[in-house]
Amino acid sequence: MSTLEIKDLHVSIDTEQGKKPILKGVSLTINSGETHAIMGPNGSGKSTLASTIAGHPRYVVDSGSITLDGEDVLAMSVDKRARAGLFLAMQYPVEIPGVTVTNFLRTAKTAIDGEAPKLRTWTKDVKDAMAQLRIEPEFAARNVNEGFSGGEKKRHEILQLELFKPKFAILDETDSGLDVDALKVVSEGVIRANEDGTMGTLLITHYTRILRYIKPDFVHVFVDGNIAEQGGPELADRLEAEGYDRFLPATAQA
Template identity: 85%
Template sequence: MSTLEIKDLHVSIETDQGTKHILKGVSLTISSGEIHAIMGPNGSGKSTLASTIAGHPRYEVTKGEILLDGEDVLEMGPDERAQAGLFLAMQYPVEVPGVTMTNFLRTAKTAIDGEAPKLRTWTKEVKQAMEKLRIDADFANRNVNEGFSGGEKKRVEILQLELFKPKFAILDETDSGLDIDALRVVSEGVNRAHEDNDMGTLLITHYTRILNYIKPSFVHVFVDGRVAEQGGPELADELEANGYDRFLATAAAGV
C-alpha cells in the first residue's frame, strides 16, 4: 500500500504582471487502488497541481508538502519522482524529433527501473500494449509524437503508463480532444493499469464523460486554487446537471 499526500499546498508562478498565486492551500490524500477525479472551471488550478507534483520548474511551492510514502517529493528532481513511482500524462504531449518511439520507451523504462528490460520480453510487452491501445505497429519506428493526431498522442501517453507501471498516475485532461472511440480505448488502458498494478490515480477533467468509463472513488471540486468540495461519484453527477455556479458564488463571496 502506497500513499501520495498533498498537505496545505501553495503554489505561485512569475508572470509579466508579477507573482501569481494559483494554489492556495490544497490538501488531499490518494492511496493505492483509489481513483480521485478533480473537476473545476478553467483557471482553477487543476493543471498547476499536476505540473507541481511532476516537478515542473515554472511552479514555485511557497508552502506545504507533497509526500510519497513519507518521502519529500519536493526535494526530488522530475527524474527522481518518476523513479519513485509518479507518472504524468500531459494535457499537451510534446513532439520529440529525432527520437523514435522504440528508443524512447526502452530508454525511459531503463531510467525508471535502473536496469534495461530484457529485449525479447520487452519487445513482446510493447507489441501487446500497442495492440490493446489500437496503435499501429508502424508507430514504433516513428519519432515520438511527431505528426501524431491529438488522439494518437493521448494513446501513446497511456502506452507509457501501461509499460512503466507507476505507483501513482496523474492524468491531466487525458480525455480532451478524443472522439468517443478513442476515449473508450484510452479509458480501458487506464483501467488495466489501475487494476494490474493497484495504481492510485488522480484524474483531472472538465467533463463527466470519461467518468462513465473510469469510475472514481472520490471527486474533488477545484475553485480559485482550493478544494471547494469533495465527495463521491454523485458529486460529478451534480456538476453535470448544475455546473459550477454555486461553487463560484461561494468563492466570490469569500466563504
C-alpha cells in the same frame, strides 16, 4: 500500500506583473488503488497541481508539502520523482524530433527501473500494449509526438502508463480532444494499468464522460486554487446537471 499526500500546498508563478498565486492551500491524500477525479472550471488550478507534483520548474511552491510514502517529493528532481513511482500523462504532450517511440519507451523504462528490460519480453509487452490501444505497428518507428494527431498523443501517453507501471498516475485531461471510440480505448488502457488494484490515480477532467468508464472513488471540485467541495461519484453527476455556477462569485456568473 503507498500514499501520496499533499498538505496545505501553496503554489505561484512569476509573471510580468509579479508573483501570481494559483494554488491556495490544497490538501489531498491518495492511496494505492484509489481513483480521485478533480473537476472544475478553466483556470482553477487543476493542471497546476498536476505539474507541481511532477516537478515543472515554472511553478514555485511557496509553502506546504508533497510526500510519497513519507519521502519529500519536492526535494526530488523530476527524474527521481519518476523513479519513485510518479507518472504524468500531460495535457499537451511535446514533440521530440529525432527520437523514435521505440527508443524513447525502452530508454525511459531503463531509467525508471535502473536496468534495461529483457529485450524479448519487452518487445512482446510493447506489441501487446499497442495492439490493445489500437496503435498500428509502424507507430513505433515514428518520432515521439511529431505529427501525431491529438488521439495518437493521448494513446501514446497511456501506452507509457501501461509499460512503466507507476505507483501513482496523474492524468491531466487525458480525455480532451478524443472522440467516443478513442475515449473508450484510452479509458480501458487506464483500467488495465491498474488491473492489480495497486496504482493510485489522480484524474483531472472537465467532463463526466470519462468517468463513465473510469469510476472514481472520490470527486473533488477545484475552484480558485482550492478544493471547494468533495464527495463520491454522485458529485460528478451533480456537476454535470448543475455546472459550476454555484461555486463562482456572483460577478463571475453575471
